[in-house]
Amino acid sequence: MPESVLREVQDEMLCLPGAGASLLEISHRDKLFVEILHDAENTLRSLLGVSDDYGVLFMQGGATLQFSAIAANLLRGTGKRAEYLLTGSWGKKAISEAKKEGEAVAIYDAKETNYDRLPGASDYTVSDDAAYLYYCSNETIQGVQFQNEPECPASVPLVSDASSDFLCRPLPVDKYGLLYACAQKNAGPAGVTVVVMRKDLIEKADPSIPGYLYYKNHLDNDSEWNTPPTFAIYVLGKVARWLRDDIGGLAEMEKINREKSSSLYKIIDESGGFYRGHANVECRSLMNVTFNLPSDELTAKFISEAGANRLAALKGHRSVGGIRASIYNAMPREGVDALGQFMADFLSRNG
Amino acid sequence: MPESVLREVQDEMLCLPGAGASLLEISHRDKLFVEILHDAENTLRSLLGVSDDYGVLFMQGGATLQFSAIAANLLRGTGKRAEYLLTGSWGKKAISEAKKEGEAVAIYDAKETNYDRLPGASDYTVSDDAAYLYYCSNETIQGVQFQNEPECPASVPLVSDASSDFLCRPLPVDKYGLLYACAQKNAGPAGVTVVVMRKDLIEKADPSIPGYLYYKNHLDNDSEWNTPPTFAIYVLGKVARWLRDDIGGLAEMEKINREKSSSLYKIIDESGGFYRGHANVECRSLMNVTFNLPSDELTAKFISEAGANRLAALKGHRSVGGIRASIYNAMPREGVDALGQFMADFLSRNG
Ligand SMILES: Cc1ncc(COP(=O)(O)O)c(C=O)c1O
Ligand SMILES: Cc1ncc(COP(=O)(O)O)c(C=O)c1O
Ligand SMILES: [Mg+2]
Ligand SMILES: [Mg+2]
Ligand SMILES: [Mg+2]
Ligand SMILES: [Mg+2]
Numbered sequence: 001m002p003e004s005v006l007r008e009v010q011d012e013m014l015c016l017p018g019a020g021a022s023l024l025e026i027s028h029r030d031k032l033f034v035e036i037l038h039d040a041e042n043t044l045r046s047l048l049g050v051s052d053d054y055g056v057l058f059m060q061g062g063a064t065l066q067f068s069a070i071a072a073n074l075l076r077g078t079g080k081r082a083e084y085l086l087t088g089s090w091g092k093k094a095i096s097e098a099k100k101e102g103e104a105v106a107i108y109d110a111k112e113t114n115y116d117r118l119p120g121a122s123d124y125t126v127s128d129d130a131a132y133l134y135y136c137s138n139e140t141i142q143g144v145q146f147q148n149e150p151e152c153p154a155s156v157p158l159v160s161d162a163s164s165d166f167l168c169r170p171l172p173v174d175k176y177g178l179l180y181a182c183a184q185k186n187a188g189p190a191g192v193t194v195v196v197m198r199k200d201l202i203e204k205a206d207p208s209i210p211g212y213l214y215y216k217n218h219l220d221n222d223s224e225w226n227t228p229p230t231f232a233i234y235v236l237g238k239v240a241r242w243l244r245d246d247i248g249g250l251a252e253m254e255k256i257n258r259e260k261s262s263s264l265y266k267i268i269d270e271s272g273g274f275y276r277g278h279a280n281v282e283c284r285s286l287m288n289v290t291f292n293l294p295s296d297e298l299t300a301k302f303i304s305e306a307g308a309n310r311l312a313a314l315k316g317h318r319s320v321g322g323i324r325a326s327i328y329n330a331m332p333r334e335g336v337d338a339l340g341q342f343m344a345d346f347l348s349r350n351g
Numbered sequence: 352m353p354e355s356v357l358r359e360v361q362d363e364m365l366c367l368p369g370a371g372a373s374l375l376e377i378s379h380r381d382k383l384f385v386e387i388l389h390d391a392e393n394t395l396r397s398l399l400g401v402s403d404d405y406g407v408l409f410m411q412g413g414a415t416l417q418f419s420a421i422a423a424n425l426l427r428g429t430g431k432r433a434e435y436l437l438t439g440s441w442g443k444k445a446i447s448e449a450k451k452e453g454e455a456v457a458i459y460d461a462k463e464t465n466y467d468r469l470p471g472a473s474d475y476t477v478s479d480d481a482a483y484l485y486y487c488s489n490e491t492i493q494g495v496q497f498q499n500e501p502e503c504p505a506s507v508p509l510v511s512d513a514s515s516d517f518l519c520r521p522l523p524v525d526k527y528g529l530l531y532a533c534a535q536k537n538a539g540p541a542g543v544t545v546v547v548m549r550k551d552l553i554e555k556a557d558p559s560i561p562g563y564l565y566y567k568n569h570l571d572n573d574s575e576w577n578t579p580p581t582f583a584i585y586v587l588g589k590v591a592r593w594l595r596d597d598i599g600g601l602a603e604m605e606k607i608n609r610e611k612s613s614s615l616y617k618i619i620d621e622s623g624g625f626y627r628g629h630a631n632v633e634c635r636s637l638m639n640v641t642f643n644l645p646s647d648e649l650t651a652k653f654i655s656e657a658g659a660n661r662l663a664a665l666k667g668h669r670s671v672g673g674i675r676a677s678i679y680n681a682m683p684r685e686g687v688d689a690l691g692q693f694m695a696d697f698l699s700r701n702g
Contacts, residue, residue, distance in 0.1 A: 001375045006365050009375075013361035014354075020661070024352045024360075024540045024586065025681075027664060060411035060542065061563050064577035068561035100559050184578055189375045191411065191542045191580035208451050210419035212412050213561065226415035227535055229542035231582060235375065310371070313378060330376075 001189075002330050004246065005238045023234050028227045033234075037223060040237030047244055050173050050196060057195040057215065058223040058233050063163045063182040066193060067094040069213040070134070070159055070178065071101035073205035080131035083107045085124060085150060088115045088139025089319060090161055095134070102131070114320070115142040118283040121151040132157040132177055138165035140185070141317040143290030143324065144279045149175045157201055165287050166194065167243060168329060169254035177201050185287070186329045188236030191229045243329070253329060257286040260327050260336040264289045267343045274351045275343065278320055292322035299323065302346055311339055352540075353681050355597065356589045374585050379578050384585075388574060391588030398595055401524050401547060408546040408566065409574040409584050414441070414514045414533040417544060418448035420564040421485070421510055421529065424556035426453040431482035434458045436475060436501060439466045439490025440670060441512055446485070453482070465671070466493040469634040472502040483508040483528055489516035491536070492668040494641030494675060495630045500526045508552055516638050517545065518594060519680060520605035528552050536638070537680045539587030542580045594680070604680060608637040611678050611687040615640045618694045625702045626694065629671055643673035650674065653697055662690055 016023045019032050026033055041056045050056060059065070075082045081103035084095045087110050098104035108124040110117055126133050133152045137160050138145040145165055149172065152158045157177025166181030173179070178197035184190040195215070202215040211217055217225040223233075247253050265284060268275040268291050278290035293299045299322055306314050316324040327336055367374045370383050377384055392407045401407060410416070426433045432454035435446045438461050449455035459475040461468055477484050484503045488511050489496040496516055500523065503509045508528025517532030524530070529548035535541040546566070553566040562568055568576040574584075598604050616635060619626040619642050629641035644650045650673055657665050667675040678687055 001373055003365075006373050006375065010361055010364035013364065014357050022352055022357050024357065028535075028541060030664075060413065060580070061416070062411065062577045065412070065561075065563040068563060072561065097562050100561065182578065184379075184581075189582050190379060190578045191583055210416075210423065210451065210561065210564065211448050212416040212419060226413045227533065227541045229411070229580065229583070231540050232542055232580070313381075 001235075002239065002242045002246070005235065005242055008238055009235060023231060026230075028224060028230050033230055034224075036234050036237055037228065040233050040240060041223075043237060043240035043244060044194065047167065047240060047250055048171055048173050048196070053198055053200070054173060054196055055199050055202075055215075055219045057197070057218045058228050058236075059193045059195055059218060060191065060229050061212070062190075062193055063090070063161060063180065064093070065213070066161070066180045066195065067097035068101070069215065070094075070132070070180075071098035071104065072209040072213045073202055073215050074157065074159070074178070075102040075104065075131045076209060077206045078102065078131050080129060081105055081127070082131040083126055083133050083156075085119060085133070085135040086110065087118055087136060087144055088142040089317070090139060090141070090163070091134070091136045094136070094161060098134070115139060115144065116278055117280045118144055118146055119150070124150075126152055126156055128153050128155050130156045132159045134159045134161075136161040136163075137179075138162070138168075138285050138287055140164040140288050140326075141290075141324070142278060142320055143285040143288040144283045145285035145287065147283070157198070165285070167240075167250065167253065168257050168286055170250040183232060183236050185326075188239050189232050192232035192236055194236075239330075254286070256333070257327075257329070260331070260333060261286045261289060263336060263340050264325060264327070264343070267340055267347075271347050271351065274347050278316075278322065287326060287328055289325040289327065290316060290320055290322065292316075296321075298350055301350070305346065306339075306342055309338070309342055311342055352586075353590065353593045353597070356586065356593055359589055360586060374582060377581075379575060379581050384581055385575075387585050387588055388579065391584050391591060392574075394588060394591035394595060395545065398518065398591060398601055399522055399524055399547070404549055404551070405524060405547055406550050406553075406566075406570045408548070408569045409579050409587075410544045410546055410569060411542065411580050412563070413541075413544055414512060414531065415444070416564070417512070417531045417546065418445040419452070420566065421445075421483070421531075422449035422452035422455065423560040423564045424553055424566050425508065425510070425529070426455065426482045427560060428557045429453065429482050431480060432456055432478070433482040434477055434484050434507075436470060436484070436486040437461065438469055438487060438495055439493040440668070441490060441492070441514070442485070442487045445487070445512060449485070465629075466490060466495065467629055468631045469495055469497055470501070477503055477507055479504050479506050481507045483510045485510045485512075487512040487514075488530075489513070489519075489636050489638055491515040491639050491677075492641075492675070493629060493671055494636040494639040495634045496636035496638065498634070508549070516636070518591075518601065518604065519608050519637055521601040534583060534587050536677075539590050540583045543583035543587055545587075590681075605637070607684070608678075608680070611682070611684060612637045612640060614687060614691050615676060615678070615694070618691055618698075622698050622702065625698050629667075629673065638677060638679055640676040640678065641667060641671055641673065643667075647672075649701060652701070656697065657690075657693055660689070660693055662693055
C-alpha cells in the first residue's frame with residue numbers, strides 16, 4: 001500500500017471530509033459514499049481506458065467467487081463448452097468451479113512441466129463456439145505472466161483472472177469479454193474485487209442463478225444492488241489516484257515494474273546456476289519472481305536469514321518450492337534493492 | 352462505530368502493533384492477522400455464549416449472499432421444502448432467492464397489514480420435515496422485532512437473518528440451526544457477514560454448489576478458504592471487544608438499547624396521535640423506530656428541519672413512508688436525546 005494512501009486514510013478515519021462522520025459510519029447510500037464509489041470507478045476507467053461498452057463492478061467474495069460467477073453467467077444453460085488454458089494453480093481452481101455449471105475443458109495444461117511455461121498459439125485450439133476462453137494473466141504461485149493476450153477467435157469472449165497483475169501495466173480491455181481482479185495484490189485492501197465486462201455479454205445470463213452471482217444485478221445498480229464493501233472501495237479509489245497522479249499512469253508503472261523485476265532476474269541469471277528461475281525466461285512475471293536454490297537446506301537458510309533482515313514472506317508455495325518474491329506495485333525500489341543485495345550476499349557466502 | 356474503536360484503528364493504520372506494516376499490507380496468512388481473526392471469533396463466542404457445536408464464520412457478499420447460501424446448503428437436493436415467516440422486506444428478498452434452489456413457501460405473510468405485526472404461535476404451522484424455518488429477527492425497514500424465537504419443531508432447524516439486531520441483546524444461539532448478520536448495522540463495517548451455524552447441519556450440504564457458497568469450505572478452513580475481508584474483521588473484533596469490555600456484555604447493551612428506544616416510543620405514544628408508530632406496540636424494534644406523521648407535507652418538513660439540526664438519515668423506506676430512526680448500538684444516548692428533543696419541539700410547533 002503506498003504510504004501516502006495510508007496517511008490519507010489515517011487522517012480521514014474519524015471524519016471523512018464533508019461528512020461529519022467516519023466513512024465506516026455513513027451509509028452506502030449517502031451521497032458522499034456514492035461519489036467515492038463513482039470516483040473509484042472513473043479513475044479505473046481512465047487508467048485503463050475502459051469504454052462505455054464495458055461495465056466496471058465492485059464485488060465481494062474475492063477472486064474465488066468469480067470462478068463460480070463467470071461460469072454461472074456465461075456457461076450455465078448455454079449448451080456450449082467453456083475452454084480453459086491451465087498455466088498454474090489458480091486456473092485449476094477456476095476450472096473446478098466451472099465444471100459445476102456446465103462443460104468446461106482444459107485445452108492446454110502445463111502440468112507436465114510443473115507450470116513453468118505458457119502456450120504459444122500453436123499449442124491449443126479454441127472452438128469457434130466456445131462459451132468463453134479463460135486464462136489467468138499472471139499465475140501468482142508459479143510466477144508465469146502472459147506478455148500478450150492469448151489468441152482467441154473473435155466469436156469467443158476472452159475471460160481473464162488478472163488478480164495478481166491488474167494495474168501493473170496497460171491492459172487492452174477491448175480484447176476482453178470479462179476480466180477481474182481481487183484487489184489485495186495491486187489495487188487495494190482485501191474485501192473488494194473489480195470486474196470489468198462487456199455489457200452485452202452478461203445480458204444473456206440466466207436470471208435463476210444466485211442473485212449475488214448474477215452480474216446484471218450489480219451492473220444495473222452501479223455496484224449498489226446490496227451493500228458494497230465501502231471501506232475497501234474507498235481505499236482502492238485512493239490507490240488508483242496514486243497510480244494516475246503520483247506514478248503517472250500504467251505505462252509509467254510498467255517501466256518501474258520492469259526495472260524492479262529485471263534487477264532480480266539479473267541476479268538469478270548471473271548466479272552461475274545457484275539461483276534457478278522457475279518460469280521460463282520468456283514468460284517471467286513482473287510481479288512474482290520465483291526461483292529455487294540448490295538444496296532444501298539452503299532454501300531454509302535463505303528464508304531464515306532474509307527474515308532476520310526484515311525481508312519477509314519469501315517462502316515459495318509448496319507446489320513450486322524455493323522462493324517467491326512478490327514485488328507488487330506498492331513495493332518501492334528500495335525494497336527490491338534490499339532483496340537483491342541480500343541475494344547477492346547470500347550467493348557469495350553460500351555459492 | 353464507537354469513537355474509541357475509530358481512534359484505535361486510526362492509531363494503528365500505518366503500523367499494526369508487532370507487524371512493522373499496516374494491517375492493509377500484511378497477508379491474511381500472516382500469523383498476526385490469523386490471531387486477529389481468531390480473537391474476533393472468540394470475542395463473539397464469549398459475548399454470545401456460542402458452544403463448540405457451532406461454527407462462527409466470516410464471509411463476504413453481505414446478508415444478500417446468505418439468502419442464496421442458506422438455500423443452496425440446506426434446501427438444494429433435499430427434496431424437502433423450506434418454510435418462511437414473512438414479516439417485512441428482507442424476508443421477502445430471502446424467499447425469492449430460496450425459490451431458485453428448491454421449494455420455498457411462506458407459511459405466514461403479514462403483507463395485508465403492511466408488515467406492522469409479527470405472528471403468534473397460532474398464526475402458522477411448521478411442517479415437521481421442513482428443510483428449515485426461516486425468519487428475520489428484526490425487519491429493518493418496518494421496525495418489527497421478535498421478542499423471542501418463533502415456535503419451531505425440534506426436528507426443524509431454525510434460521511435467522513439477524514443483520515439488524517445482532518449483538519443488540521443476548522441471543523440463545525442453541526435454539527438455532529443457523530443465524531447470520533451483515534456487520535454494517537451493529538457489528539462493524541460493511542464488507543463482512545458473520546454466520547453462526549450448527550456444524551452437523553452443514554455437513555450434509557451438496558458439495559456441487561458454488562464453492563464460495565458451500566459453508567463447509569469456510570468452516571474447514573477457519574474462514575480462510577480464500578482471502579477473507581481482513582480490515583472489516585479487524586474492526587469487527589474491536590467492536591466486539593468494546594461491547595464486552597466497555598459496555599459490559601449483551602445484557603448491559605440491551606438495557607441501554609431499551610432506554611434509548613423507550614424514550615422515543617414514549618414521545619410517539621404521548622403525542623396524541625400526531626406521531627403514529629408503524630409497528631404494533633408488542634413487536635416494536637429496539638433498533639429501528641418507525642412512525643408516520645399526519646401528512647406528507649409534515650413528513651417532508653420534519654426531515655428537512657431535522658437535517659438542519661444535524662439529525663440525518665431519517666427518511667422512512669418508501670414502502671412504509673414516514674420516518675425511520677435507526678438507533679444501533681453505537682448511537683450514543685445523547686444522539687437519541689437530541690432526536691427526542693427535536694420530535695417534542697416539532698410536535699409543539701405543528702401538532
Ligand atoms: C491469480 C489469483 N487468482 C485468484 C486468487 C484468489 O483470490 P481470493 O483469495 O480473493 O479469492 C488469487 C489469490 O491469491 C490469485 O493470486
Ligand atoms: C435485515 C437485513 N437483511 C439483509 C440486509 C441486506 O444486507 P446486505 O446489503 O449486506 O446484503 C439488510 C441490509 O440493510 C438488512 O437490514
Ligand atoms: Mg456505472
Ligand atoms: Mg445495507
Ligand atoms: Mg474456528
Ligand atoms: Mg489471496
